Amino acid sequence: xxxxxxxxxxxVGWDAADWQMIHPLVDAGRMPYLQRxxxxxxxxxxxxxxxxxxxxxxxxxxxxxxxxxxxxHGFAEPTPDGTALRxxxxxxxxxxxxxxxxAQSGKxxxxxxxxxxxxxxxxxxxxxxHQFCVAPASATAARWPAQPNSVFPPDLAEPLVGLxxxxxxxxxxxxxxFIPQAPRLDQRDPEVRRLLSSFAKRLAECASLHAVTTAxxxxxxWDFCAPYYEAIDHVGHDFMAFHPPRMEHIRPDLxxxxxxxxxxTYEFHDQMLGRLMExxxxxxxxxxxxxxxxxxxxxxxRQEVDPAQWHRNFGTFVLAGxxxxxxxxxxxxxxxxxxxxVLALFGLPVGRDMEGKVLVNAFESAPEIERIDSWEAVxxxxxxxxxxxxxxxxxxxxxxxxxxxxxxxxxxxxxxDVQRDIATARAEQKFNLACTYIDGKQPARALVLAEELxxxxxxxxxxxxxxxxxxxxxxxxxxxxxxxxALAALEPQHPQVSLFRAFHCWLGDDxxxxxxxxxxxxxxxxxxxxxxxxxxxxxxxxxxxxEAESAFRKSLALDxxxxxxxxxxxxxxxxxxxxxEGIENGLQAVALLHDFPLxxxxxxxxxxxxxxxDRALQAFDICLAMRPSFALAHRYVSLISNRLGQTEKADxxxxxxxxxxxxxVPQPAVD
Amino acid sequence: xxxxxxxxxxxxxRSGTSLMMQMLVAGGLPALTDSQRSADESxxxxxxxxxxxxxxxxxxxxxxxxxGHAVKIIHLLLRELPVVAGLDYRVVFMQxxxxxxxxxxxxxxxxxxxxxxxxxxxxxxxxxxLAQVEAWLATRGDMTVLPVxxxxxxxxxxxxxxxxxxxxxxxxxxxxxxxxxxxxxYRERSNEGRF
Numbered sequence: 001x002x003x004x005x006x007x008x009x010x011x012v013g014w015d016a017a018d019w020q021m022i023h024p025l026v027d028a029g030r031m032p033y034l035q036r037x038x039x040x041x042x043x044x045x046x047x048x049x050x051x052x053x054x055x056x057x058x059x060x061x062x063x064x065x066x067x068x069x070x071x072x073h074g075f076a077e078p079t080p081d082g083t084a085l086r087x088x089x090x091x092x093x094x095x096x097x098x099x100x101x102x103a104q105s106g107k108x109x110x111x112x113x114x115x116x117x118x119x120x121x122x123x124x125x126x127x128x129x130h131q132f133c134v135a136p137a138s139a140t141a142a143r144w145p146a147q148p149n150s151v152f153p154p155d156l157a158e159p160l161v162g163l164x165x166x167x168x169x170x171x172x173x174x175x176x177x178f179i180p181q182a183p184r185l186d187q188r189d190p191e192v193r194r195l196l197s198s199f200a201k202r203l204a205e206c207a208s209l210h211a212v213t214t215a216x217x218x219x220x221x222w223d224f225c226a227p228y229y230e231a232i233d234h235v236g237h238d239f240m241a242f243h244p245p246r247m248e249h250i251r252p253d254l255x256x257x258x259x260x261x262x263x264x265t266y267e268f269h270d271q272m273l274g275r276l277m278e279x280x281x282x283x284x285x286x287x288x289x290x291x292x293x294x295x296x297x298x299x300x301x302r303q304e305v306d307p308a309q310w311h312r313n314f315g316t317f318v319l320a321g322x323x324x325x326x327x328x329x330x331x332x333x334x335x336x337x338x339x340x341x342v343l344a345l346f347g348l349p350v351g352r353d354m355e356g357k358v359l360v361n362a363f364e365s366a367p368e369i370e371r372i373d374s375w376e377a378v379x380x381x382x383x384x385x386x387x388x389x390x391x392x393x394x395x396x397x398x399x400x401x402x403x404x405x406x407x408x409x410x411x412x413x414x415x416x417d418v419q420r421d422i423a424t425a426r427a428e429q430k431f432n433l434a435c436t437y438i439d440g441k442q443p444a445r446a447l448v449l450a451e452e453l454x455x456x457x458x459x460x461x462x463x464x465x466x467x468x469x470x471x472x473x474x475x476x477x478x479x480x481x482x483x484x485x486a487l488a489a490l491e492p493q494h495p496q497v498s499l500f501r502a503f504h505c506w507l508g509d510d511x512x513x514x515x516x517x518x519x520x521x522x523x524x525x526x527x528x529x530x531x532x533x534x535x536x537x538x539x540x541x542x543x544x545x546x547e548a549e550s551a552f553r554k555s556l557a558l559d560x561x562x563x564x565x566x567x568x569x570x571x572x573x574x575x576x577x578x579x580x581e582g583i584e585n586g587l588q589a590v591a592l593l594h595d596f597p598l599x600x601x602x603x604x605x606x607x608x609x610x611x612x613x614d615r616a617l618q619a620f621d622i623c624l625a626m627r628p629s630f631a632l633a634h635r636y637v638s639l640i641s642n643r644l645g646q647t648e649k650a651d652x653x654x655x656x657x658x659x660x661x662x663x664x665v666p667q668p669a670v671d
Numbered sequence: 672x673x674x675x676x677x678x679x680x681x682x683x684x685r686s687g688t689s690l691m692m693q694m695l696v697a698g699g700l701p702a703l704t705d706s707q708r709s710a711d712e713s714x715x716x717x718x719x720x721x722x723x724x725x726x727x728x729x730x731x732x733x734x735x736x737x738x739g740h741a742v743k744i745i746h747l748l749l750r751e752l753p754v755v756a757g758l759d760y761r762v763v764f765m766q767x768x769x770x771x772x773x774x775x776x777x778x779x780x781x782x783x784x785x786x787x788x789x790x791x792x793x794x795x796x797x798x799x800x801l802a803q804v805e806a807w808l809a810t811r812g813d814m815t816v817l818p819v820x821x822x823x824x825x826x827x828x829x830x831x832x833x834x835x836x837x838x839x840x841x842x843x844x845x846x847x848x849x850x851x852x853x854x855x856x857y858r859e860r861s862n863e864g865r866f
Binding site: 081083084138142143144145146147148149154397398400401402403404405407408410411412 | 789797799800
């Protein structure tokens with residue numbers, strides 16, 4: 001076993017925490033505890049996964065695996081007997097979470113409030129499920145017993161019950177901490193009532209979670225403590241629209257009163273963080289993670305949209321503690337890197353079935369990293385008994401048993417509304433799984449699922465769109481044609497129709513045609529950073545460098561963290577003689593999105609033009625680690641190696657390039 | 672006769688739950704029942720059921736009425752009983768060999784002109800459900816459970832009645848409870864226990 005770097009790790013989950021909100025508050029001295037962590041440790045963006053839905057993402061953080069590996073595909077799922085819906089269960093997760101791995105490795109763990117954590121798991125330590133702090137509608141402040149199985153070990157439930165705050169116990173002065181002008185509000189206004197009631201509920205849940213966490217940290221031994229705070233996301237969905245600057249459609253009277261809610265919520269989290277840091281002690285490592293960001297500026301949606309569209313692709317990452325660099329940046333991190341990094345901190349091996357990497361640049365000296373094939377193969381009787389229970393749930397047999405009970409007259413058949421809800425939940429799960437496959441670069445699998453959905457629900461536009469998106473990712477022009485036709489028949493004016501037509505041209509190598517459709521879509525009012533980037537990419541392919549540059553700059557003006565647009569500039573600028581500026585943009589691109597082989601390739605190409613061969617070789621090495629069959633990258637390495645007199649290496653890479661081309665291995669289109 | 676708790680008679684359908692309800696009523700414990708399901712060939716002495724129980728997943732408003740009563744709730748719906756501060760449940764859980772239960776269910780469905788499921792599929796599903804319910808009951812601090820063998824009820828009703836009275840802590844008339852058991856009904860149906 002490698003030498004552990006961490007003796008204790010506090011991993012704090014802040015759902016939807018975003019640097020765009022945090023930076024101004026830290027600069028103004030309004031988040032002093034987070035500032036202390038940043039200055040004594042490392043920070044960086046954390047790239048999210050698709051789809052940007054919290055139960056899926058937090059399970060990926062905890063397992064180091066994507067949804068098609070871990071099995072959590074959404075917020076809700078049908079019960080095994082198919083009679084009702086329930087929040088996605090902990091038993092649905094197919095693989096070990098950090099608390100299972102660390103617990104079986106002898107660490108005492110506390111997992112508190114995570115998604116898909118009910119029923120609470122049997123671990124070496126304490127597990128408090130997501131349902132413990134959420135008051136059901138039937139509960140009152142005086143009568144709110146613990147949900148069965150919401151705490152492990154069960155005898156801890158009773159002492160924790162009294163620590164919770166019921167929403168009706170949130171008082172006016174508590175609300176005024178966040179909404180100082182609350183007494184001015186007219187509570188006969190239904191919108192005001194909704195907002196205040198929602199805020200009280202979120203505050204109660206958050207305060208309850210914090211009280212439970214601090215009590216457990218004080219009273220129970222721990223090596224790994226992982227509380228999950230959801231309020232920044234929940235409050236954001238209600239109040240980010242009121243954050244300055246005022247959006248046109250927001251009522252001025254409500255803006256006046258609610259404009260400070262988001263900042264106050266972040267400050268509240270900083271105060272809670274301060275207490276957690278105090279309880280953890282100076283020798284503990286502290287890691288703060290968010291699953292995604294949250295649009296807070298000009299990119300905020302202006303109309304009613306799916307809640308996930310409020311989510312930005314970059315969350316936050318902070319790590320501080322002994323052996324961690326001080327006041328430094330970590331680049332290119334993703335959610336999938338958290339689990340490997342935690343394991344490395346504890347000196348435990350990383351599973352080869354974990355796609356992410358250890359964030360080695362966070363460490364003062366490179367940690368020793370051991371590998372095993374999979375933690376799933378490491379015997380753990382407790383977890384295996386749980387897995388057996390799950391395997392026994394044969395849906396067909398369960399449905400037959402239910403039918404028998406219905407026929408016998410002892411139970412009601414699920415009503416049509418329940419059956420419809422179950423069908424919808426199953427479709428959502430399939431939709432999310434397809435999105436995960438696209439994100440995980442398995443578009444062919446996504447396409448199969450998306451086309452099934454489109455066939456099953458032919459009037460659902462979003463399933464047809466998904467099928468088209470999967471077809472684009474898979475490069476399947478025929479499937480894209482089917483989706484385009486289906487969408488045009490359903491909604492001829494849908495903006496996605498012109499985008500699909502653009503991609504159809506693109507797949508047929510008609511770049512000018514694609515550009516025309518993209519520009520039409522932009523002119524029709526769809527202009528956003530993604531579309532401007534598509535226009536830029538088309539100009540790159542047409543070798544119209546100044547127009548490409550202009551499109552990428554416009555894209556970045558709308559989204560300063562758009563990695564692909566930085567990449568575009570790293571191509572367009574050197575073509576106009578601005579080599580160093582190109583390199584700067586290329587570095588920005590890979591800092592935001594490490595898993596971007598073309599950007600590393602482009603960096604290598606420009607660095608080699610400047611004669612900076614060592615750095616160029618580094619860039620090509622990273623590119624080839626991600627895309628080993630990239631023939632042109634091998635040729636660059638061969639040429640540079642020759643110049644450096646490394647003939648053996650040059651020969652090897654020249655041969656690899658020749659072989660991949662001769663074998664017809666698909667090659668990326670280089671801009 | 673009053674009590675602060677709800678007496679729940681549970682188990683698989685055709686495991687003797689109606690028989691236990693009849694014993695409790697005979698002993699003096701009122702049953703929560705609406706008599707919507709009348710006696711028939713499968714249960715000549717009646718089912719003693721309460722129709723709203725079937726909707727326990729969506730409507731629990733009747734639960735306060737169940738305090739101080741016996742109510743029949745099949746095994747699968749036990750999980751739907753909410754945790755309510757100040758309310759406890761005492762569960763008399765009927766046990767009968769699964770092959771007999773399945774045979775009896777099949778016979779009952781056939782009498783009603785309905786199709787029964789394949790026992791080879793149902794058996795493991797019911798076994799699994801019972802194991803899950805048993806494990807789950809152990810986690811509920813507000814539920815105490817008395818497992819009762821259907822065969823013992825038939826062979827030694829007086830002893831079982833005494834055990835039930837002790838479990839419930841009530842002054843039930845155990846002689847009347849024992850008299851409620853008519854072994855001839857079981858003997859008639861024992862032939863159903865073969866496929």
